[in-house]
Every structure is written in structure tokens, then in C-alpha cells.
Amino acid sequence: xxxxxxYRHLKRVNGEEIDIVIEDGIIAEITGAGQARGDRxxxxxxxxxxxxxxxxxxHAFPEFDPYxxxxxxxxxxxxxxxxxxxxxxxxxxxxxxxxxxxxAETNLLAFxxxxxxxxxRIDELSELAWIDRELLKAALADYRDSIVGLKARISQSVxxxxxxxxxxxxxxxxxxxxxxxxxxxxxxxxxxxxxxPLLQRKDIITHYLNGKANNxxxxxxxxxxxxxxxxxxxxxxxxxxxxxxxxxRVAEAAKRQGIHxxxxxxxxxxxxxxxxxxxxxxxxxxxxxxxxxxxxxxxAAVTTRAAQWLGREELGRIQVGDPAHLTLFAVKEEPVELxxxxxxxxxxxxxxxxxxVIVHGKFIECKVRA
Ligand SMILES: [Zn+2]
Numbered sequence: 001x002x003x004x005x006x007y008r009h010l011k012r013v014n015g016e017e018i019d020i021v022i023e024d025g026i027i028a029e030i031t032g033a034g035q036a037r038g039d040r041x042x043x044x045x046x047x048x049x050x051x052x053x054x055x056x057x058x059h060a061f062p063e064f065d066p067y068x069x070x071x072x073x074x075x076x077x078x079x080x081x082x083x084x085x086x087x088x089x090x091x092x093x094x095x096x097x098x099x100x101x102x103x104a105e106t107n108l109l110a111f112x113x114x115x116x117x118x119x120x121r122i123d124e125l126s127e128l129a130w131i132d133r134e135l136l137k138a139a140l141a142d143y144r145d146s147i148v149g150l151k152a153r154i155s156q157s158v159x160x161x162x163x164x165x166x167x168x169x170x171x172x173x174x175x176x177x178x179x180x181x182x183x184x185x186x187x188x189x190x191x192x193x194x195x196x197p198l199l200q201r202k203d204i205i206t207h208y209l210n211g212k213a214n215n216x217x218x219x220x221x222x223x224x225x226x227x228x229x230x231x232x233x234x235x236x237x238x239x240x241x242x243x244x245x246x247x248x249r250v251a252e253a254a255k256r257q258g259i260h261x262x263x264x265x266x267x268x269x270x271x272x273x274x275x276x277x278x279x280x281x282x283x284x285x286x287x288x289x290x291x292x293x294x295x296x297x298x299x300a301a302v303t304t305r306a307a308q309w310l311g312r313e314e315l316g317r318i319q320v321g322d323p324a325h326l327t328l329f330a331v332k333e334e335p336v337e338l339x340x341x342x343x344x345x346x347x348x349x350x351x352x353x354x355x356x357v358i359v360h361g362k363f364i365e366c367k368v369r370a
Contacts, residue, residue, distance in 0.1 A: 003024075004022075004028060005023075006042065007020045007044050007326075007358070009043060010044040010049035013299050014296065020036075021036045022324045025324060026323055027322050047330055048330065048331065050318075050329070051307070051315065051317055051327070052325035052326055053079050054081070054303065054306035054315060055084065056086070056204075057182075057238060058074050058086065058267070059085065060075075060088060060108060060110075061088040061100075062270075066269065066270070066271050069270045069273060071108060073273070076364045078280050078366060078368055079328075079329060079354025079355070079368075081107055081357050082109065083109070084108075084110065084148060084265075084306075084310075086111050086151055086184075086206065086265075086267065087152075090112060090114065091138065092120075094118075094143055095139075105360065107325070110147055110148065111149045111151035111182045112140065112143075112150055113150075113151050114152050115166075124158060125154075125160075126158070131166065140179065150181050150182070151181075151184070154167050155184065155185060156187045168198065183195065184206050185216075186210065188214040192214045192216060196227065206239075208240075209254055210250065211249055211342050212245075215250055221252075221256065222253075236263070238262065239261050239284070240266075241265070241287075243341060245267060246277070246287070246341045248344050251340075255293070260293070260297070261301055263306045264284060265284075277339045279368070280354065282352045282368070283338070283351075286348060288301070289351070289352065290338060290346055295331065304317070325357070326359075328356050328357070329355055330352070332352075334349070334350075335347055354366040354368065
């Protein structure tokens with residue numbers, strides 16, 4: 001007989017209280033709170049449940065410094081059951097990244113860096129010879145199940161003298177392979193007004209709330225026309241908080257202008273996890289609660305909306321018959337000081353705390369700074 005474990009009295013973000021029965025890693029039954037029967041019980045009173053959080057921008061290749069970390073440290077231990085590595089590796093090392101993903105508890109997907117060397121160096125697009133079209137296509141063919149798009153970091157320190165040329169090549173590769181682009185934006189050159197027009201439907205702008213001089217909003221906090229046009233074309237907006245790419249000032253302007261994130265991601269790696277300003281997915285989510293986004297919206301940005309973009313709807317739902325990948329979290333009504341990438345601070349009266357995840361039929365406790 002398989003053991004039936006009842007996770008009892010869990011609250012969904014819409015307020016509904018439920019019990020979830022898990023049998024052999026599969027969701028066997030969902031009932032009203034207090035109604036399910038099982039062999040073992042786990043009391044979830046005061047906790048929320050959602051499908052497992054998805055972080056669309058992380059750096060999960062520990063060998064690379066500074067932008068690297070251990071998969072489960074930035075995955076399940078953060079309440080995140082699926083991470084999407086944002087181009088840590090290009091064709092040279094993607095095989096190693098995918099292999100280490102298979103050994104982890106966290107589900108790993110990846111954007112393939114268009115530079116074959118990936119983040120082995122942090123100016124990976126400063127030599128156009130590092131964009132090797134044949135190697136890239138071979139990597140896509142070999143790791144089709146894990147690669148969800150192509151990554152190009154288009155900012156001064158990465159492209160050096162090359163301007164938008166690496167992005168033009170990325171666009172061609174995207175058309176040839178059918179893979180959408182995730183484009184990192186940052187300091188000029190290239191000017192942001194040259195970068196954004198090259199993006200198409202389904203492409204992702206990551207770091208869209210950065211506070212650098214070359215950002216997507218003008219002095220008055222109005223969105224640049226290239227941004228509103230891109231949204232009109234169906235370009236996807238991703239947070240990618242990171243060490244240098246999330247500004248409260250810009251995020252507040254974006255909120256006032258109704259320019260909401262499609263997905264909330266961390267751009268987490270060892271340094272900004274241990275020393276801030278990222279710390280954890282929960283910490284980043286708390287910043288969006290502070291900004292005034294409702295809890296349902298905040299959680300949708302790391303569940304249903306990410307799953308939809310990935311074309312893996314099952315990752316964003318809680319449904320009988322599906323493998324259980326769930327995140328359990330608390331919303332604490334207590335003051336917390338939050339810091340952005342500019343060192344600006346805000347005091348919020350609510351924060352999200354990841355308590356644990358359920359993956360592969362077991363509960364894994366989270367122990368991170370919320
Ligand atoms: Zn990144």
C-alpha cells in the first residue's frame with residue numbers, strides 16, 4: 001500500500017482552504033480543509049500553498065564566478081521548484097549544466113547563452129567569434145528538453161565595441177531556430193532605443209526595472225515609447241532583480257504607469273544571495289507586495305504566468321493526477337526593511353516567507369533570509 005500524506009488546512013491565494021493528499025509523489029486528492037483522510041498528516045494551518053515557484057532568471061553554474069551558485073541553494077531551499085538558468089552557459093558548457101540539473105531536487109531549465117563561452121568571462125559578447133552558430137544549433141538539438149530560449153546580454157560591459165551587432169545576430173538565430181530571446185539590458189552603448197525595437201513577440205526583456213542611466217523610463221517616470229511599443233508587440237517583461245538591476249524609484253514609476261511585470265525573477269547567484277540585495281525569491285516577492293501588487297498577482301508572476309511563457313502549464317497548476325510540486329509559504333504582518341540595487345530602503349508592513357516545498361513526494365524545509 002502506498003502511503004497517503006495529507007497536507008491539511010492550506011490556504012490558496014484566493015482564500016480557499018484545502019487539504020491536499022499526496023501519494024507516491026502524485027496529487028491524489030484535493031478536498032475542503034479538514035475533510036481528507038490519510039495515513040499521515042502535516043498541519044499547514046496559517047500557511048499558503050501555490051504550485052511550485054518558478055524563477056525565470058538565476059545563475060546555477062557554480063564553477064563560474066561571480067555569476068554562479070549551487071542549484072538547490074537557489075531552488076528548493078528558496079521555495080523555488082523550477083529554476084531557469086539565464087544564460088550562464090553557452091554551447092561549451094550547457095551539457096555540464098543540464099547534467100548537474102538532473103542530480104538536483106530542483107527542476108532546471110535554461111536559456112542558452114549565444115556566446116559559446118557563456119559567463120566564463122563577463123564580456124562574453126565582446127568577441128563576435130564567440131558566437132558560433134553551428135555549435136549553438138548542435139547544443140539546441142542535444143538539449144532540446146532543457147533549453148527554453150536564447151540569452152543575450154546587451155550592455156556596455158558585455159558587448160564592449162560591438163553595439164547591437166550581437167543582438168542582430170541573436171535575432172537571426174532566433175528566427176532560424178524558433179527559440180525566443182531573453183535580452184539583458186543595462187548601461188549604454190548600445191542605447192536602449194536601439195535595443196528594444198529588435199525584440200519581438202514572446203521575447204523577454206529582463207532587468208526592465210533597472211535604475212541605470214539607460215533605463216526604460218524617462219526623468220518624469222514615463223515609459224519610453226520603445227517600451228510601450230514593445231509591450232504592444234507582446235514582448236514579455238521580467239524583473240531579474242540582481243545586484244544592480246532593481247530600483248524602487250523605477251518600480252514605483254512603472255506601477256503608477258500600469259506597466260506590470262509578466263514574471264518576477266531574482267537574477268540570484270552566490271554573492272547577491274549571501275550579501276543582498278536579492279537574498280531570496282521571498283525577499284524579492286515582498287518588494288512587490290510593498291509596491292502594492294496584490295498577493296494573487298505576485299504569486300501568479302512566479303507560477304501561472306511563468307508556466308504559460310514556458311509552455312508548461314502543468315508547472316503552474318495544482319491538479320489531481322499531476323506530480324506534486326508545491327510551495328508552502330507564510331505572509332507575515334510585520335515590519336521589514338527592504339533594500340533595492342541602488343541601496344534605497346523601504347519599510348513594508350508585510351513580508352513573504354518561504355516555508356518549504358513538496359517535490360518528489362517529500363517535504364523540504366526552506367531556511368533562507370526572507
Ligand atoms: Zn543574470
